C-alpha cells in the first residue's frame with residue numbers, strides 16, 4: 469500500500485490534521501476518500517495516542533451509517549487513511565442550504581443515527597461528538613457518522629479539552645458541579661436530541677453566547693417552536709433530559725410514534 473497506488477483527485481475537505489482527497493486505487497479503480505495526516509503536526513499536538521485510538525476504533529466498525537476506515541499506511545512524514553467516499557458530501561452543507569429539514573427526512577435521519585449509536589454502544593464506544601459537521605451523506609442519501617476523534621470506551625471521565633462547539637455539550641459534561649464525574653454513553657442521547665432539534669428548527673436549541681450556552685444547557689433551558697409537530701416535540705423532550713438516567717433509550721427512540729410514522 470503506498471500513495472503511488474492511488475490517483476489523487478480534488479480536495480474534498482480539510483480535516484483536523486490534514487486534507488481529504490478524492491482518490492482512486494489504480495489497480496481496482498476503487499474510489500475512496502484519502503485523508504493525509506502530517507506526523508509533525510500530530511506530534512506537535514501530542515495527539516499520537518488519540519490518532520492511534522481513532523484508527524483502532526474506526527477500523528473495527530462495520531455499519532451502513534458509520535463511515536468506513538478501510539485501512540491506513542504511512543511514510544516518513546505522513547499517515548494516509550483510506551476512508552469511505554460519501555457520494556453526497558457533508559450533511560451540514562445540506563442543512564444550511566435547506567435551512568431546516570422536513571419532518572419525514574429528519575425522522576429517517578434520526579432513525580439511522582439511532583441505529584448507528586446502538587451499534588456503537590453495544591461495542592462500548594461513545595461517539596461524544598455528534599453534530600452535523602461530523603456526519604456525511606452517502607450516494608443514496610443515507611447518513612454516515614464520521615470523526616470519532618473524541619470517541620472513548622465508556623465509562624470515561626476524559627476532560628473535554630479541545631472540543632468544538634458547545635452547542636452539543638451534554639449537561640453532565642458542561643455542569644461545573646458534576647464536572648469530571650464519569651459519564652457514559654448516555655451523552656450521545658443528549659447530542660441526538662440536539663441534532664434532532666437542529667434538523668427540525670435549523671439552529672441548535674441552546675445557541676447563544678458561550679457563557680449563556682453553558683447556563684442554558686445546565687438548566688435545560690430551550691423552547692421548541694410551534695411549527696414542530698407535537699410527536700417530534702415529545703421525542704426532543706425525552707432526549708434533552710438533564711438527568712442522563714431519565715433519557716429515552718435508543719430502542720425506544722426507534723419505536724417512537726414520530727419515527728414509526730415517517731419510517732414505514
Ligand SMILES: CC(C)CCNC(=O)Cn1cc(-c2ccc3c(-c4nc5ccccc5[nH]4)n[nH]c3c2)cn1
Pocket residue numbers: 480481482483484488501503519522523526537549551552553554555556557558604614615616
Ligand atoms: C483516524 C482519524 C485521525 C481520522 C479518521 N476520521 C476522519 O478522517 C474523519 N474525517 C472524514 C473526512 C471526510 C471528509 C469528506 C469526505 C467525503 C466527501 N464526499 C463528498 C462529496 C461531495 C462533496 C464533498 C465530499 N466529501 N467522503 N468521505 C469523506 C471523509 C474528514 N475527516
